[in-house]
Amino acid sequence: MGERMVDEILRVENLHVSVEGTPILNGVNLIINRGEIHAVMGRNGAGKSTLANVVMGHPAYEITEGSIFYKGQPLEDLEVFERARAGMFLSFQYPASIPGVQVGSFLKKSVASVRDEPPKGRAFRKELTAAMEQLSMDKSFLSRYVNDGFSGGEKKRLEILQMLLLQPHLALLDETDSGLDIDALRIVAQGINEVAVNSGCLIITHYQRLLDLVKPDFVHAMIDGVIIKTGGPELALRLEDKGYDWLDVAA
Amino acid sequence: MIYQKMTIPPRSEHLWRYTPWPRIHPSSIDKVPDVDGVIFSLSEQHEMESVAHSTVAHDDIARAFLQSAGGSHNRLVVSEESEPIHIDARASGHIAVGHLHLDVKASGVVLIHLTGEPEWVGIHITGKIHPNTQLSFGFVNELGSNTKFLRCEDWIVERDAELEHATLSIGGFRCKSDLRTTLNGTGSTIRQSVTANAVGSRHDDEHVEIHHLHGHTNSDLVMNSACSGNSHFIATGLLTIAEGANKTDASQVFRNLLLSERARAEAIPELEVLADDVSAAHGAATAPVDQNQMHYLMSRGLSPDESKSLIVSGFLLNAFSNLSNKYLTQEMQTRLTVHLECELKR
Numbered sequence: 001m002g003e004r005m006v007d008e009i010l011r012v013e014n015l016h017v018s019v020e021g022t023p024i025l026n027g028v029n030l031i032i033n034r035g036e037i038h039a040v041m042g043r044n045g046a047g048k049s050t051l052a053n054v055v056m057g058h059p060a061y062e063i064t065e066g067s068i069f070y071k072g073q074p075l076e077d078l079e080v081f082e083r084a085r086a087g088m089f090l091s092f093q094y095p096a097s098i099p100g101v102q103v104g105s106f107l108k109k110s111v112a113s114v115r116d117e118p119p120k121g122r123a124f125r126k127e128l129t130a131a132m133e134q135l136s137m138d139k140s141f142l143s144r145y146v147n148d149g150f151s152g153g154e155k156k157r158l159e160i161l162q163m164l165l166l167q168p169h170l171a172l173l174d175e176t177d178s179g180l181d182i183d184a185l186r187i188v189a190q191g192i193n194e195v196a197v198n199s200g201c202l203i204i205t206h207y208q209r210l211l212d213l214v215k216p217d218f219v220h221a222m223i224d225g226v227i228i229k230t231g232g233p234e235l236a237l238r239l240e241d242k243g244y245d246w247l248d249v250a251a
Numbered sequence: 252m253i254y255q256k257m258t259i260p261p262r263s264e265h266l267w268r269y270t271p272w273p274r275i276h277p278s279s280i281d282k283v284p285d286v287d288g289v290i291f292s293l294s295e296q297h298e299m300e301s302v303a304h305s306t307v308a309h310d311d312i313a314r315a316f317l318q319s320a321g322g323s324h325n326r327l328v329v330s331e332e333s334e335p336i337h338i339d340a341r342a343s344g345h346i347a348v349g350h351l352h353l354d355v356k357a358s359g360v361v362l363i364h365l366t367g368e369p370e371w372v373g374i375h376i377t378g379k380i381h382p383n384t385q386l387s388f389g390f391v392n393e394l395g396s397n398t399k400f401l402r403c404e405d406w407i408v409e410r411d412a413e414l415e416h417a418t419l420s421i422g423g424f425r426c427k428s429d430l431r432t433t434l435n436g437t438g439s440t441i442r443q444s445v446t447a448n449a450v451g452s453r454h455d456d457e458h459v460e461i462h463h464l465h466g467h468t469n470s471d472l473v474m475n476s477a478c479s480g481n482s483h484f485i486a487t488g489l490l491t492i493a494e495g496a497n498k499t500d501a502s503q504v505f506r507n508l509l510l511s512e513r514a515r516a517e518a519i520p521e522l523e524v525l526a527d528d529v530s531a532a533h534g535a536a537t538a539p540v541d542q543n544q545m546h547y548l549m550s551r552g553l554s555p556d557e558s559k560s561l562i563v564s565g566f567l568l569n570a571f572s573n574l575s576n577k578y579l580t581q582e583m584q585t586r587l588t589v590h591l592e593c594e595l596k597r
Binding site: 081110 | 541542543544546547548549551553554555558561564567568569572
């Protein structure tokens, strides 16, 4: 039992969430263990991004019922930054731009916060260079302002770069594949696969093409704020082929 | 016009709406007090000459007052391209006034760092950028926190000349700046940025005028302020494009970041366009710290205080991003970063 608890990274129980009084999630149940990749698919507005954001602790979302546990501990009392320091990571669908803050200095501060010690100069530079090379990112990225004037693909690469450096135990990837061309998608998928080995991974996506490169262990179909069906990789293929209408009856 | 014979400008005037003349005058307004001179010091390889008291008549009360008050009068000629020129402007005594004229005949970088703790400081800088030359000019106000400060500047930018003008306003208790530039020849350009950190009870009133007298002239003004405590920041701009000054490209952007409930900020850009074929844009925004930015940084492990401080410093540093001279940009950003780090330690 104890070992099982260690392997369990995320447990979502009967989660109901509202935004400004409007219910978005209506009883989500989900368990993610270490080394597992879960994909959540659904129409626009189904509640997929809400699930990722509420797990990360976005203050705009109100949990009206249910609970979230991270490594067996309830998350309610943890602030967003405390969740990040505990090993949780959200790759944003639309990452905020921070004009005037250089990527290099931001990465250093973020790594220092999550690792609870300032990164050592030469070793960190080496680590950063290796991660950037892996993602085919030019060094000039480091002197640019965070996401300011970045193309969609550049923003997603920066998100994955942060994930590689922070090595989270739980990676929440909200439509990380949108805005990426096929080459960039391959590079980003490689980064996800690397992190997924030792973490729990939740991928929110509309498309099969990412799941061709990052093999999910479980695929969940979400409709109206509820996970209506769970299956293996074949479910993603079926959803891509048939859409979501056939699930509406079940919903 | 002689100061004592001038009429005190009413608050209905755009320029004096938020900091009326009696609030920035050093004593009772009918008097011109005795003053000490602001001492301008240069690095060894450059020379500045002391010049006679200017006799130019001013219609503006602040300029007329500074002229009547006297103080130090200096002139710097930039006649050949050289290393950046650093001017240390030191104000001492009870009331200090300094006048400086820059005659720019060759491209260069000039940085003025104003320090001191008198009760009142007045500075009048004038400059002429000769045709086809470029000046990158930085001004750092790091006066003591109890000092009242009046600053006037008048620049003339000639044909195909370029002025990059950066201000870092982090000192003084009550500050009033009136910075005017005339684009006096075809192809002349000004890129101007003002960054102000208004803390405590600081009152900082920055007025910028840019006058396009000819066609094919360009201006780009960015003013960013961060206001905390009980501070009050005022950004007013006046952009004029003269009749016939076609193909002019002008923009003004004012942004204020409100960091406390009691801080106040005004952003009032004004345009007077008399030409037909121009591009003129202006924008103003006053807002608290963006919660999406806060959430993003906190989701990367930064505490709320660390996140806020990073957003504020980035916001202020970003005002200098319209400058093209790397040395000037780096110097201004470094001064600001050091200032913000010191603020954090207080």
